[in-house]
Amino acid sequence: MNVNIRERDGVTILDIQGKIIGSDSLDLKRIIDEQIASSAEGEAKLLLNLAKVPMMDSSGLGVVVAAYTSVQRKKGRIGLLNLGKSINSLIVMAKLITIFERYNSEDEAIAAMNK
Amino acid sequence: MNVNIRERDGVTILDIQGKIIGSDSLDLKRIIDEQIASSAEGEAKLLLNLAKVPMMDSSGLGVVVAAYTSVQRKKGRIGLLNLGKSINSLIVMAKLITIFERYNSEDEAIAAMNK
Amino acid sequence: MPEEFVIKLELPSEMQLIYVLDSVVAEIVKEMQFEEDAAEQVNLAVIEAGTNAIRHGNKNNLHKRAYFEFHVSNECLTIVVRDEGEGFDPDDVADPLDPENLLSTGGRGIFLIRVSMDEVTFSDHGRKLTMVKYK
Amino acid sequence: MPEEFVIKLELPSEMQLIYVLDSVVAEIVKEMQFEEDAAEQVNLAVIEAGTNAIRHGNKNNLHKRAYFEFHVSNECLTIVVRDEGEGFDPDDVADPLDPENLLSTGGRGIFLIRVSMDEVTFSDHGRKLTMVKYK
Ligand SMILES: Nc1ncnc2c1ncn2[C@@H]1O[C@H](COP(=O)(O)OP(=O)(O)O)[C@@H](O)[C@H]1O
Ligand SMILES: Nc1ncnc2c1ncn2[C@@H]1O[C@H](COP(=O)(O)OP(=O)(O)O)[C@@H](O)[C@H]1O
Numbered sequence: 459m460n461v462n463i464r465e466r467d468g469v470t471i472l473d474i475q476g477k478i479i480g481s482d483s484l485d486l487k488r489i490i491d492e493q494i495a496s497s498a499e500g501e502a503k504l505l506l507n508l509a510k511v512p513m514m515d516s517s518g519l520g521v522v523v524a525a526y527t528s529v530q531r532k533k534g535r536i537g538l539l540n541l542g543k544s545i546n547s548l549i550v551m552a553k554l555i556t557i558f559e560r561y562n563s564e565d566e567a568i569a570a571m572n573k
Numbered sequence: 574m575n576v577n578i579r580e581r582d583g584v585t586i587l588d589i590q591g592k593i594i595g596s597d598s599l600d601l602k603r604i605i606d607e608q609i610a611s612s613a614e615g616e617a618k619l620l621l622n623l624a625k626v627p628m629m630d631s632s633g634l635g636v637v638v639a640a641y642t643s644v645q646r647k648k649g650r651i652g653l654l655n656l657g658k659s660i661n662s663l664i665v666m667a668k669l670i671t672i673f674e675r676y677n678s679e680d681e682a683i684a685a686m687n688k
Numbered sequence: 689m690p691e692e693f694v695i696k697l698e699l700p701s702e703m704q705l706i707y708v709l710d711s712v713v714a715e716i717v718k719e720m721q722f723e724e725d726a727a728e729q730v731n732l733a734v735i736e737a738g739t740n741a742i743r744h745g746n747k748n749n750l751h752k753r754a755y756f757e758f759h760v761s762n763e764c765l766t767i768v769v770r771d772e773g774e775g776f777d778p779d780d781v782a783d784p785l786d787p788e789n790l791l792s793t794g795g796r797g798i799f800l801i802r803v804s805m806d807e808v809t810f811s812d813h814g815r816k817l818t819m820v821k822y823k
Numbered sequence: 824m825p826e827e828f829v830i831k832l833e834l835p836s837e838m839q840l841i842y843v844l845d846s847v848v849a850e851i852v853k854e855m856q857f858e859e860d861a862a863e864q865v866n867l868a869v870i871e872a873g874t875n876a877i878r879h880g881n882k883n884n885l886h887k888r889a890y891f892e893f894h895v896s897n898e899c900l901t902i903v904v905r906d907e908g909e910g911f912d913p914d915d916v917a918d919p920l921d922p923e924n925l926l927s928t929g930g931r932g933i934f935l936i937r938v939s940m941d942e943v944t945f946s947d948h949g950r951k952l953t954m955v956k957y958k
Contacts, residue, residue: 594841712847
C-alpha cells in the first residue's frame with residue numbers, strides 16, 4: 459500500500475494505492491491520525507481516494523471507522539472517493555453504508571465537502 | 574501467458590504477454606509449430622514480440638531454440654523483438670546470443686526479415 | 689486441472705507475510721476459475737483468518753506458526769487455517785451488526801468470514817478454522 | 824522484518840501450480856528488498872528447481888509432492904527444494920554450453936540454477952537441492 463497526500467480547496471486528499479490488508483492498516487492509521495491532528499477544529503476535511511484499492515480487510519475498515527469518529531469529534535468531515543465493488547460490498551455488509559459520505563467524482567466530493 | 578498472432582508484410586508476429594514458465598512453454602510450442610507447419614518452404618518468417626514477457630525459464634528458451642531449428646530447416650527466419658534485460662541475460666548465459674536475430678523495433682525487424 | 693489436491697503453506701507469525709498468503713490465494717482462485725465476486729470473497733476470508741491466526745492466535749510470536757491448507761476440487765475450495773495459540777470461543781464473539789458495535793474499530797473479521805464463505809466451522813477450541821467455497 | 828524465519832510451501836506435482844510457487848517467491852524477494860537483478864535470478868532458479876522436482880523427480884504424479892522451504896535472514900535467502908522421486912546424479916548432467924548441446928531444446932535448468940544462485944548443493948541423491956542467494 460502507498461499513500462500520496464495532496465490538498466485541494468481545503469480538503470486533504472489521500473490517494474491510496476494497493477490492497478489495504480494486514481499491517482497496512484497500521485500504516486494508514488498513522489497517516490490519517492497525523493492529518494487529523496494537524497487540522498484545527500472544524501477544519502479537518504479528509505477525502506480517501508480508493509480508486510486504486512482493489513481490496514480492504516476488516517482492519518482497514520476499522521481504520522476508516524476510527525477516522526470517521528475522530529473527524530466527527532473535531533467537527534470535520536470524511537469522504538470516500540471512487541469505491542470499487544468489493545470495498546463497497548464490504549461497507550454494505552458491515553452496515554456502514556449510511557454512515558459514510560461516498561463520491562464518484564473528485565469535483566463533486568470537493569464541492570460537497572465545502573458546503 | 575497469452576499469445577496474439579498477427580501478420581505484417583509476410584511476417585507472422587506473435588505478441589506474447591506474461592511470463593513463459595512451467596507449462597506455458599508447451600502451449601507456446603504448439604502455437605509456434607502450427608505457424609511453421611502452415612508456411613510454405615522459404616516463407617516461414619516468425620517474429621516473437623517479447624516486450625510484455627518479464628521472464629522466461631529454460632523450457633521457454635528450449636521452445637525458442639526448437640522454433641529456430643524448425644524454421645532453419647524450412648529455410649525461413651525467426652526473430653526476437655523487444656527482449657527485456659532478464660531474457661536477454663538468459664540468452665547470453667546460454668551462449669545463444671549470436672544465434673538469434675534480435676530487434677528493438679518492429680519496423681526494423683520487418684525490414685530486415687524481408688531482405 | 690486434476691480432480692482433487694492439496695496445497696500447503698506455513699508461515700511464521702509476522703503480519704508482513706500476509707502478502708505471501710494473499711498471493712497464494714490469488715493464484716489458486718485464478719487457477720480454479722472462480723467468478724470475480726466469489727474470488728474476492730475467498731480472498732477476504734483467507735486474509736481475515738490468517739490475520740486472526742497470526743495476531744490473536746499466535747500473538748505475533750515469530751516462533752509460532754500459522755498453517756494453511758487449500759483443498760482444491762472441481763466443485764469447491766476448502767481452506768483449513770490453524771494456529772498455535774490458546775484458542776477462543778467463536779460463539780462468544782460480539783455481533784458487529786449490533787447497533788452499539790457499528791462504530792467499533794474491530795470485531796468484524798469472523799463475521800466477514802461467515803458471510804463470505806459457504807461453510808465455516810471452528811474446531812480445536814477455535815484454533816482450527818475450516819471454510820468452504822463452492823464454485 | 825525479524826531476524827530469521829522459515830516459510831514452507833508444499834505442492835502436488837502439477838505443472839500448472841508453478842504459478843503458486845512463482846507468486847510466493849515474488850513476494851519473498853520483494854519483502855527482502857533484493858535488487859531487481861538478484862530478484863530475477865532467484866525467481867528463475869526457483870522455477871527451474873520446482874519444474875525439475877515436479878517433472879523429473881515426481882514425474883507429474885499428483886500423489887507425489889514437492890516441498891519448498893524459504894529460510895529468510897538479513898543476509899541471504901536459503902531455499903530448499905525436495906521431491907519424492909528416484910533421484911539422479913547432478914554431476915552426470917551434460918554441459919549445455921558444450922558446442923554440440925548449444926541447440927539442444929533442454930538441459931539448461933541446473934546450469935541456470937548454478938549461475939543464478941551463490942551456493943548450490945544437491946543432496947539425498949539429487950532429491951534435495953539447497954541454494955543460497957546473498958543480498
Ligand atoms: N485464532 C484466534 N485465536 C484466538 N482468538 C481469536 C482468534 N480469532 C479470533 N479471536 C478472538 O475473536 C475476536 C474477534 O475476532 P474478529 O471478528 O476477527 O475481529 P478482530 O480481529 O477485529 O478483533 C478477536 O478479537 C479475538 O479475541
Ligand atoms: N529432481 C530431479 N529428479 C530426477 N532427475 C532430475 C531432477 N532434476 C534434474 N534431473 C535430471 O537432470 C536432467 C537435466 O535437468 P535440467 O538441467 O534442469 O534440464 P531439463 O529439465 O531441461 O532436462 C533432467 O533431464 C533430468 O534427467
